[in-house]
Amino acid sequence: MKRLYTPEEAQRWKQRTLHRLILAIAVFVTAITTCIILCGQVNTANAQTLLLIIIALSTLSGWASMLLFYFSYAPAKAQSIHMQGILAGEAECAEGILTLHKDSFRIPKSIIVRKATLQTAEGPLSLSVSAALARQLPAGVPLRVETVRRFITAYEVIA
Numbered sequence: 001m002k003r004l005y006t007p008e009e010a011q012r013w014k015q016r017t018l019h020r021l022i023l024a025i026a027v028f029v030t031a032i033t034t035c036i037i038l039c040g041q042v043n044t045a046n047a048q049t050l051l052l053i054i055i056a057l058s059t060l061s062g063w064a065s066m067l068l069f070y071f072s073y074a075p076a077k078a079q080s081i082h083m084q085g086i087l088a089g090e091a092e093c094a095e096g097i098l099t100l101h102k103d104s105f106r107i108p109k110s111i112i113v114r115k116a117t118l119q120t121a122e123g124p125l126s127l128s129v130s131a132a133l134a135r136q137l138p139a140g141v142p143l144r145v146e147t148v149r150r151f152i153t154a155y156e157v158i159a
Contacts, residue, residue, distance in 0.1 A: 001146060001154040004133045005086050013080040020076050024068035031061030078110045082130070089148035095158065096120035100139045104131045116152065118145060127152055 035054045042050050096118040104114045112131040117124050127145070129137060129152045137143075137155060146154035 001144070001156040002136075003154045004130075004136060005083055005153045007087060010080065010083040010087055013076060013083055017073065017076040017080045020068065020073040024065050024073055027061055027068060028065040031057055031065075075111075079130075079132070082111045086148045086151055086153055091146045091148050091153065093144060093146050094118055094120055094125055095142070095144045096125065097141065098137060098139055098143050098145065098155075100129070100134055100137060104134075118143075126150070 035058050038050055038054050038057075099117045099119070101115045101117070104112050106112050113128045114131045114134045116127045116129050116134075116137070118127055119125075127147060127150055133152075137152065138157060142158045144156045144158050145152050
């Protein structure tokens with residue numbers, strides 16, 4: 001079986017989450033430190049110029065930190081938590097022909113998901129797959145899939 005979720009990949013996402021958080025905090029701390037240093041350099045001759053520089057620097061660094069946090073750290077954290085939960089769950093197996101749906105949606109405060117239907121001998125089975133991993137799945141061929149919490153975690157093409 002080809003595994004979509006591995007402990008190594010979960011560890012990599014955990015490290016990626018930590019690095020992205022450190023980057024967001026580093027941008028913020030560096031900008032605030034620079035603003036504090038610039039405030040110590042103020043005199044009557046450069047007060048107006050430094051005021052504009054400090055306002056621009058603090059505003060831009062604040063936006064940069066927020067963007068890094070919400071669009072880099074938060075999705076990485078969601079993926080890491082999702083992977084850890086999937087790896088800790090109980091696996092079930094099913095066989096059939098997989099059809100991936102085109103539309104995807106975000107689970108609130110979690111990952112982006114694509115729906116899939118597995119046509120089994122007992123009838124259609126509605127499953128989910130992480131949108132980031134969906135391109136690895138072959139569609140329209142007989143598969144044996146392993147699922148945890150209705151998420152496809154592994155697959156094997158059967159003849």
